[in-house]
Amino acid sequence: MGELAKQQLVITAIGEDQAGVVSALTQLVSDCHCNITDSRIAILGNELTFIMLLCGDMAAISRVEHLLPNKGMELGLLTMMKRTSSHTEEQFSGGYTLEYLGIDTPGTLSKITGYFAEHNISICSLKSDTYAQDGDIQMRCELEFNVPQELDIDAFKVAFEALSQRLNIDYTFKRIR
Template sequence: MSERSPRPAANDNHLLISVFAAPEHSPLFAVSKRVTDCGCNVAEARVAALGSELSVQVLAQGSWDAIAKLENALAKLDRDGELRLTHFRTAAKQQQNSALPYVVEVIAADKPGILSQLAEFFAGHNINIEQLHSTRYRAMQTGADMFSAQITIGIPNTMHLAALRDDFLEFCDGLNLDAIMDPMKF
């Protein structure tokens, strides 16, 4: 009698779905309904208005056959043409017990390259950007174009926090960015 490997548990099968659509086509409803109808569950979801579109990211989890059924349902939804959709199989996020969650907020007069310079700073220090929201807006008083970013980072617990904060604030001063870096409050 040969041993068969056990079938993966429901939470071992994940499908990452990314959808763009006009707000009136309710991409979150369309995708979350398919997830539920196929016997899967929404493990995580993000919705953001970008330009005139809604962006929806959903991490679905379920049994292997439920995920396969969901892939087929999404292919049909994509063919209908109202949504721009991609999906692929992935794994659950690995828990990082050694990373300290910090929140970074940056405000500055807008100029090209601010976001890439921030990303370069964190990458150069081996710090993962976990979440980011950035936008441009006009200052109410002056009408100047402004840049704003809220960034969640994972700082390795082996890193000297005071030195990192000093390096970051010096970096921001050099670019004329108003910034803070604080531990995340839960």
């Protein structure tokens, strides 16, 4: 498929976690002659959240846009769609992960993502959850992020160490690209 003919569509489907939902949605996409180029699934409470990035020609994307609302209603899902274009990567000096753990405290994730925003850091992926351990509720989080070329990563890490002490979290940084 030529670059000019390629269209992209982001789909989000949210609803009760039940067997066959993912299969029904991926079959619809396949029947419309679209390709799933990226996807994520998360179970939050009893709800399934399924996000897909589709690629196809104009007619294929239009078929999905036409058929998805009825399929979503049939499956008891809230669905949303938005056309998009290919992501253009800015100039990054590298990609990293940050994993942190600590006692669950309101505002921790907000403070960390705010710190990243202050440093113009692009968060690519974020996963967080809580669990019980030794009578406390613990939090854990993993962020994948890209570091802009102009950022002094060593100074960033030193300042993050001070933030982690104020938030009482243990963490690790890993370079992944």
